[in-house]
Amino acid sequence: MKFYDCATAPSPRRVRIFIAEKGLDIPVEQVDLGTGAQMSAAFRAKNPRCTVPVLELDDGSCLGESVAICDYLEALFPEPALFGRTPKEHALTLMWTHWVEDLGFAAVAEVFRNSAKGFKGRALPGPENLEQIPALVERGRQRIDFFYRFLDQALADRAYLIGEVYTFADISALVVVEFAQRVKLAMPESCTTLAEWYRRVAARPATRV
Numbered sequence: 001m002k003f004y005d006c007a008t009a010p011s012p013r014r015v016r017i018f019i020a021e022k023g024l025d026i027p028v029e030q031v032d033l034g035t036g037a038q039m040s041a042a043f044r045a046k047n048p049r050c051t052v053p054v055l056e057l058d059d060g061s062c063l064g065e066s067v068a069i070c071d072y073l074e075a076l077f078p079e080p081a082l083f084g085r086t087p088k089e090h091a092l093t094l095m096w097t098h099w100v101e102d103l104g105f106a107a108v109a110e111v112f113r114n115s116a117k118g119f120k121g122r123a124l125p126g127p128e129n130l131e132q133i134p135a136l137v138e139r140g141r142q143r144i145d146f147f148y149r150f151l152d153q154a155l156a157d158r159a160y161l162i163g164e165v166y167t168f169a170d171i172s173a174l175v176v177v178e179f180a181q182r183v184k185l186a187m188p189e190s191c192t193t194l195a196e197w198y199r200r201v202a203a204r205p206a207t208r209v
Contacts, residue, residue, distance in 0.1 A: 002027045004046065004054040009033060010105070010179040011066050012053035013209075017171045018070045020206035022077050026055075039127070050127045067097060070168055082168050092162040096169035100161075103147040104176035110140030112183045144185045147176070152191035159197075166201070174201045 003019070003026045005012045019026055031037050031052050038050045047054045047064035055069040056062050063069045074083045084090040113119045114132045123132045151173060154161065161169045177187065177198055187195060201207070 001058060002029060002056045004029050004031050004043075004052055004056065006031050006033050006052045009052055010175050011051070013175050013178075014066045014168075014171050015053045015055075015069050016209040017175070017206050018073065018082060018168060020209045021080065021082060021171075021204075022073065024073070024077060044127070048127070049125075051125050066172075067094075067168075074168075082166075082171070084162065084167055085165065089162055089165065089167070093167040093169050096161045096167075097172050099150075100169060100172040100176055103143065103150060104173065105179070107140050107143035107147055108176060108179045108183060108185060110136050110143065111185065112179075114140070115183075141185065144180055145188065148180075148187050148191050148194060151197075152194035155193045155197050160201075166204075170197075170201050174198065174207065 003012075003015065005016065005028050007030060031043065033052070037043060038047075038052060043054075044050060046056060046062045049064060051064065053066055053069060054062050054064045055072070063072055071083060074081070082093075084093045113123050113125075114134060114136045119132065121129050121131060123130045151161075158164065160166050161173060180187075187198070
């Protein structure tokens with residue numbers, strides 16, 4: 001297998017943390033998004049969406065989404081379990097991962113890609129060139145504020161997003177919080193439960209990748 005990564009992008013970071021939590025040793029190739037390497041014909045052949053991460057399998061086929069990659073690796077290397085230990089925990093992990101992507105990742109990306117000068121004409125990832133919509137920046141800020149408060153409330157009676165076990169959903173939420181901080185979308189001071197959860201998950205050795 002080979003993992004196509006970009007050290008500065010948030011989505012591949014989820015997979016890097018997952019791989020580190022599993023203790024796996026998978027060869028890595030960096031894709032320079034700044035120079036548009038993801039748009040090359042060679043990379044398009046691996047992922048026509050022109051995005052990272054990508055996991056190239058031993059038979060040459062490729063997986064191009066973080067959840068799909070990590071779910072595949074979970075099936076191959078089930079310990080430690082990061083998609084839950086039971087069918088219910090697995091379903092909860094998928095549910096929370098979707099909520100984190102929908103409420104968190106999408107909101108931060110809305111702010112970042114519609115405000116950063118480097119994304120002028122590239123407001124969405126992928127092969128299409130789309131113009132920024134400045135009006136979406138304020139909506140994104142409101143959405144991330146809701147995301148923070150939503151997680152803070154959810155974590156009031158549990159250690160992790162699905163309960164008492166750390167999962168890929170927590171990895172995803174951690175990366176969203178990091179991504180938000182990069183674009184100066186700070187966590188509200190009132191979200192003390194979320195802040196404590198963040199301190200615990202960010203202290204895990206696997207997050208240092």
